[in-house]
Amino acid sequence: MPAASTKASTRVDAVPAPTPPLPADDRLAPGDSRYRRMSLALFLAGVATFALLYSTQALLPLISADFGVSASEASWTVSAATGALALCVLPMSALSERYGRRTLMTASLTVAVLVGLLVPFAPSIGALVALRAVQGAALAGLPAAAMAYLAEEVRPKALVAAIGLFVAGNSIGGMSGRVVTGWVAQEWGWRVALAVVGLIAVACAIAFRALVPAPRHFTPGTLSPAALARTVRGHLGNPLLRRLYAIGALFMTVFGAVYTVIGYRLTAAPFSLPQGVIGSIFLAYLVGTVSSAAAGRLVARLGRRGALYLAGGTTTAGLLVSLSSSLPLVLLGLLLITAGFFAGHAVASSSVSHTATRGRAQASALYQSAYYVGSSAGSTLGAVAFHSGGWAGTVALGLLAVAGVVTITVFGTRAARRTVSAGAVRGASA
Secondary structure, eight states, X not given: OHHHHHHHHHHHHHSOOOOOOOOOOOSBOTTOHHHHHHHHHHHHHHHHHHXXXXXXXXXXXXXXXXXXXXXXXXXXXXXXXXXXXXXXXXXXXXXXXXXOHHHHHHHHHHHHHHHHHHGGGOOSHHHHHHHHHHHHHHHTHHHHHHHHHHHHHBOHHHHHHHHHHHHHHHHHHHHHHHHHHHHHHHHHOHHHHHHHHHHHHHHHHHHHHHXXXXXXXXXXXOOOHHHHHHHHHHHHTOHHHXXXXXHHHHHHHHHHXXXXXXXXXXXXXXXXXXXXXXXXXXXXXXXHHHHHHTHHHHHHHHHHHHHHHHHHHHHHHHHHHTTSSSHHHHHHHHHXXXXXXXXXXXXXXXXXXXXXXXXXXHHHHHHXXXXXXXXXXXXXXXXXXXXXXXXXXXXXXXXXXXXXXXXXXXXXXXXXXHHHHHHHHHHHHO
């Protein structure tokens, strides 16, 4: 009997304990009402950001004429805003770690729209550039926190699509700001046009704050400069992140150059288009809305590097087609450039959020900093190239930047293959 009892006891003890259920993932996903609110809120934030950031771009010929300055001097009303954003996005990301993503995004939009209401009253080109720099610095908080907010609050499988919608908001903002300013400026001047953009941004900021869900997965950090420096060094030490930062900067160099000087080209012979029609040219941004929102499907089908090759090829084709003196072909070229840029930007920015497992706000901030450095460089260098060599000079600058994107992507492809081969060798030897 004792022996039998022992065997029975042994059999009972051998039964494994039931596995506790995994905690439910309460992060946002498509189909959830909070996901829809988040998507709309960040879409509107993107609209406000790009409408304000590039509000003077379609108006540069009018600003040049009003203040009696050259294209390169007027382009500083764009470069000052994007340059200040590039400088401030990293410090803003540190503030978002301490005070929260939603709080910083709200504060950034509030300050930016208030400055936007002052911009139309700038008495000189110097004052206009200074106000635009302040506005760009204020706007830095939104991209610094938005990508980290999405990475924390959205399920990984839905992240690329969510970021694509945010980028789509950027494209709508960039388009609507330029189209509205073009037609309003034709009737009432560039100052009234900038005032209208400011009011649109106010409405977007109010709707954003009412819609954006409270974060559930944010853990406050510290403002330690030493900790921030360690995090930044860690990200810059990651070869993949470095490549993504460079790709974002180069894509934006092309885009900034093209859209800064396209107005000057189209107001001159043989096109001689009025300001309202030139503003409508920015409807090409609708193509960017589609291509950025489709970035998730492109990555799923082609992989990250395949999607980047496609974006670079599309941008190159657009640059070459835009050399034509036929207006329909110039417009086709702009459509291709816009589609390629927004697809490449959405893929690169979502890859940064996916790659960084720690310090996501800083990883995204470094990407945004590189991106807007590219915008400032593109605006300034594009104007210089246009002044020196006409539209062909601007296209040459763009082709050089796209060649950089392709070269970096090829290098990344080879590095990935070497890593896979090395892993296979180690597995075989084990």
